[in-house]
Amino acid sequence: MARTPCCDKNGLKKGTWTPEEDRKLTAYVIRYGCWNWRQLPKYAGLSRCGKSCRLRWMNYLRPNIKRGNYSKEEDDTIIRLHESLGNRWAAIAAQLPGRTDNEIKNHWHTNLKKRLNQNSNSSSDQSKEKSEDPSHHETSQEGESKLNNDHLDITSLQILESSSSSPLPSSSDQFSSIPLDTTGVIRSTESIVEHHKVDTFFEPYAAPSSNFWTEPFLADNSYNFNISNDFLVPFTDPEYVPVHSPFFDGDMLCPFI
DNA sequence: AAGCACGCCAACCGCTTGAGT
DNA sequence: TACTCAAGCGGTTGGCGTGCT
Numbered sequence: 001m002a003r004t005p006c007c008d009k010n011g012l013k014k015g016t017w018t019p020e021e022d023r024k025l026t027a028y029v030i031r032y033g034c035w036n037w038r039q040l041p042k043y044a045g046l047s048r049c050g051k052s053c054r055l056r057w058m059n060y061l062r063p064n065i066k067r068g069n070y071s072k073e074e075d076d077t078i079i080r081l082h083e084s085l086g087n088r089w090a091a092i093a094a095q096l097p098g099r100t101d102n103e104i105k106n107h108w109h110t111n112l113k114k115r116l117n118q119n120s121n122s123s124s125d126q127s128k129e130k131s132e133d134p135s136h137h138e139t140s141q142e143g144e145s146k147l148n149n150d151h152l153d154i155t156s157l158q159i160l161e162s163s164s165s166s167p168l169p170s171s172s173d174q175f176s177s178i179p180l181d182t183t184g185v186i187r188s189t190e191s192i193v194e195h196h197k198v199d200t201f202f203e204p205y206a207a208p209s210s211n212f213w214t215e216p217f218l219a220d221n222s223y224n225f226n227i228s229n230d231f232l233v234p235f236t237d238p239e240y241v242p243v244h245s246p247f248f249d250g251d252m253l254c255p256f257i
Numbered sequence: 258a259a260g261c262a263c264g265c266c267a268a269c270c271g272c273t274t275g276a277g278t
Numbered sequence: 279t280a281c282t283c284a285a286g287c288g289g290t291t292g293g294c295g296t297g298c299t
Contacts, residue, residue, distance in 0.1 A: 014269075016293090038284065054285075055268065090287060101287070106266050 013047040017056050021046055025053055026061050059100045065099035070107060078104055079112055 013021075034057065037050035046053060059065075070078075070216035074096055081092040089101035089108075096104065 016267075036284080050284085051270090052268075058286095059267075087288065102267080105288075110265055 011047065012049050012052075016050070017060075022047070022056070022061060027058060029061075055102075059102045064098050065100065067103070069225055070111075074099070075115075078108060079116060082108065082112075096154060 024044050028040065032043075034040060034054070037054040039050070041048045041050055041053050042087075044053070048056075077096060078092060081095055085091050087105075089105045091098050093101040093104050207226055214235075
């Protein structure tokens, strides 16, 4: 799944994200939050449009993302919700912690839809057989709708902490305990540190060259520190008072859902 | 081993929604 | 109330991987 990188007319990069771009975006959002997606790439040192950054963050980089390894429970939940909500992928994703609308949408089109079709075919075959049985008056459609109606009451749905029931570990396990408030907002960098082993969390972002931290962000020298030492200080030193984004005078605001 | 076909999924595009003025 | 702009959402595209011939 990668697209060949290219540039559009405005010189903004399109296509596949490189690990370096991922590092920049992740580091910036973690540090300053997503205060304005349109402006963000400029300050994060990315030649991307804000929309692309947002999408990359929301669908791939943000914490608590689970990738692949759909459990049976998750599949069932998606099927039930799709039956009642239709193609409202964001609404469906909201019921599945760690899953993105994009991923669910893809999963639906590539797996579940086919499976459902197969099932409905086989059930219609069954109902054909049953229709020959005078004791069965239910059409396949009725049977299907009955099946679905069993799950129509969304409010009664148990929101699955399906990650825990998933048989295979997901790639987001390292993020699974980032504390979010009820709106999915990360409230402080300390809270991240508190709940993470910082070294493993930032390992992927430990760029070999120090200019990763000095080049992309700001002219403000206060942000120029070296990844190998200084960067981790804010996350490891309990005395550290986080520096807020110069563009947002307050807590970091970043929807992690 | 090479070529082909198909499936998967990351990413883009355009429309809609909602907040701010 | 009308307008503007940013964010969110869903549909679609297209490149890569993999299985099949």
